[in-house]
Amino acid sequence: MSVRYPIKDQVAFASAATTPFSKTSNERTQAGMAIDACVAAIRAAGLGAADIDGISGSGTSPEAKWMQSALGIPRITWWQNPSLTGTFATTIYEAMHAVYSGACSTVLCYHAAYRLPWQSRAAAADAMRRRVGELTGMMGAVDPETMGGSVGYTAWASRYLYEYGRRREDLGMVAINSRSNALRNEHAVINTPLTMDDYLQGRMIRNPLCVYDMDVAIDGADAFIVTTAERARDMALRPVLINAAASGMVANNDEDQLPGLHQHGQQIVVEEMKRRGDFWIDDVDLYYPYDGFSMLTLAWIENIGLCRPGEAGDFMREHWDWAQQRVLLRGRVPFNSHGGSLSEGATQGSGHIREAVMQLQGRAGSHQVDGASKALLTIGGFFFNAQALSLHTV
Amino acid sequence: MNTLTDEQLLERFPGTRIDHDNKAFYRGLLNRQLLIDRCGDCGHWFHPPRPICPKCWSRDIRPTAVSGRGHIHLLILLHQGPSAPGVRYDTPHPVATIELEEQSGLRFTSTIVGSDNAALKIGLPVELSWIDRGANPVPAFKLSGASQ
Ligand SMILES: [Zn+2]
Numbered sequence: 001m002s003v004r005y006p007i008k009d010q011v012a013f014a015s016a017a018t019t020p021f022s023k024t025s026n027e028r029t030q031a032g033m034a035i036d037a038c039v040a041a042i043r044a045a046g047l048g049a050a051d052i053d054g055i056s057g058s059g060t061s062p063e064a065k066w067m068q069s070a071l072g073i074p075r076i077t078w079w080q081n082p083s084l085t086g087t088f089a090t091t092i093y094e095a096m097h098a099v100y101s102g103a104c105s106t107v108l109c110y111h112a113a114y115r116l117p118w119q120s121r122a123a124a125a126d127a128m129r130r131r132v133g134e135l136t137g138m139m140g141a142v143d144p145e146t147m148g149g150s151v152g153y154t155a156w157a158s159r160y161l162y163e164y165g166r167r168r169e170d171l172g173m174v175a176i177n178s179r180s181n182a183l184r185n186e187h188a189v190i191n192t193p194l195t196m197d198d199y200l201q202g203r204m205i206r207n208p209l210c211v212y213d214m215d216v217a218i219d220g221a222d223a224f225i226v227t228t229a230e231r232a233r234d235m236a237l238r239p240v241l242i243n244a245a246a247s248g249m250v251a252n253n254d255e256d257q258l259p260g261l262h263q264h265g266q267q268i269v270v271e272e273m274k275r276r277g278d279f280w281i282d283d284v285d286l287y288y289p290y291d292g293f294s295m296l297t298l299a300w301i302e303n304i305g306l307c308r309p310g311e312a313g314d315f316m317r318e319h320w321d322w323a324q325q326r327v328l329l330r331g332r333v334p335f336n337s338h339g340g341s342l343s344e345g346a347t348q349g350s351g352h353i354r355e356a357v358m359q360l361q362g363r364a365g366s367h368q369v370d371g372a373s374k375a376l377l378t379i380g381g382f383f384f385n386a387q388a389l390s391l392h393t394v
Numbered sequence: 395m396n397t398l399t400d401e402q403l404l405e406r407f408p409g410t411r412i413d414h415d416n417k418a419f420y421r422g423l424l425n426r427q428l429l430i431d432r433c434g435d436c437g438h439w440f441h442p443p444r445p446i447c448p449k450c451w452s453r454d455i456r457p458t459a460v461s462g463r464g465h466i467h468l469l470i471l472l473h474q475g476p477s478a479p480g481v482r483y484d485t486p487h488p489v490a491t492i493e494l495e496e497q498s499g500l501r502f503t504s505t506i507v508g509s510d511n512a513a514l515k516i517g518l519p520v521e522l523s524w525i526d527r528g529a530n531p532v533p534a535f536k537l538s539g540a541s542q
Binding site for chain 1: 440441442448467468469470471472473474475476478481486487489491499501502503504505516517532
């Protein structure tokens with residue numbers, strides 16, 4: 001069936017850059033880290049401030065207007081700070097659509113993750129950060145009896161184990177896979193091995209999810225240059241073309257009213273990606289099944305069609321490299337090659353995208369996958385943020 | 395029946411986002427009534443409260459008492475969480491989404507009282523059982539047949 005998707009391969013990443021990540025150091029400001037990543041991304045593409053005419057910053061990062069003045073970008077014609085109700089992928093989609101529509105040509109995209117005082121004891125120890133927290137505020141009173149926000153993934157993980165008669169070891173496979181990939185990536189904030197015994201003894205946070213099932217809050221930033229495929233060819237690095245992108249959401253999308261494990265945003269995303277794009281999981285060198293919660297990786301593995309519902313844990317075991325303690329599909333395709341949100345650090349998806357772009361440009365250093373030319377990214381969860389991208393070089 | 399003014403209602407739920415679309419739900423709680431929005435035209439139930447029926451777009455929304463019977467659809471145990479009067483996490487605090495008997499897929503999230511956590515399972519039948527938290531009644535559930 002033909003599908004109207006004119007943007008295919010018309011927009012590209014010209015570069016990606018990141019800063020050091022930390023889960024304990026309080027010294028950097030969110031703005032300072034965003035700036036570092038942005039400057040690095042602009043320079044890596046061989047550009048200067050005057051070459052940027054669009055800005056797309058994530059909704060929790062410094063605003064576009066602030067970034068323009070801070071970097072002295074003389075003239076822009078489009079800007080946006082999309083909400084992180086979606087993942088960071090939304091920030092890229094906005095840039096993509098702006099470039100393709102002609103609203104601008106070359107967009108600086110960024111996301112700075114920043115630990116707020118209520119996220120960790122280390123963060124709470126920082127007086128400056130407490131002030132930032134006061135000014136950011138919480139969303140009113142929260143009762144314990146809610147499935148809203150991140151609690152919702154715990155609830156549906158519990159439902160998953162119940163519906164399919166599975167055990168927590170399946171979730172543990174995801175945690176170990178991310179950790180083993182992180183051990184190969186010097187940029188990751190966690191660098192100690194994780195065994196299944198460690199996982200099963202992990203401190204329970206919200207049963208059935210323990211500390212190893214939830215992403216690790218960090219300070220750090222990622223930035224990207226998104227432009228037309230044509231312009232990207234004249235820039236310093238190999239262009240990474242966006243072959244397809246999709247988002248999906250169903251009613252009811254309230255966490256506790258979701259129709260079920262078989263009917264949420266991920267199924268829509270998969271359907272749309274298959275219609276819009278030219279390649280799929282069997283063709284790629286890299287796969288990024290989002291791991292903000294371990295449950296999401298299992299769900300994506302099943303929803304993209306690698307195995308039947310309830311069998312993702314078994315699938316991971318079948319494709320497990322026991323020496324490396326990680327999945328290698330067809331003996332060579334890693335899942336979350338950087339260590340994911342669980343072990344490289346929580347970036348709401350910017351880390352997965354940055355890693356894919358760096359891999360496809362041959363700039364992944366210690367953990368470069370040789371000859372990587374195609375990547376599939378399935379990012380986000382069930383409720384408000386199921387998204388995907390397929391990227392390739394030509 | 396509770397006849398609080400809007401101002402008095404807001405004072406009883408500090409920090410809660412109460413507006414004209416959901417105030418009947420909160421007034422109901424103070425009367426120990428679990429009121430769920432029901433469409434006056436097509437009979438469809440929905441939660442949380444909204445200014446329109448998602449099924450037929452009627453504006454005739456009637457907050458209506460439910461039987462309080464249902465079964466556990468989602469279940470987690472919080473080992474840590476927001477502070478609340480009477481909630482301690484040294485024994486993990488159960489949070490459950492109950493599928494209400496009025497309509498398939500109609501769900502309400504609360505806690506379960508009166509049973510050991512080990513007895514709680516997805517699929518078990520429950521019924522409404524009010525508890526008090528600070529000055530306000532809170533709609534909780536208990537396993538059907540359990541005391542309390
Ligand atoms: Zn109706």
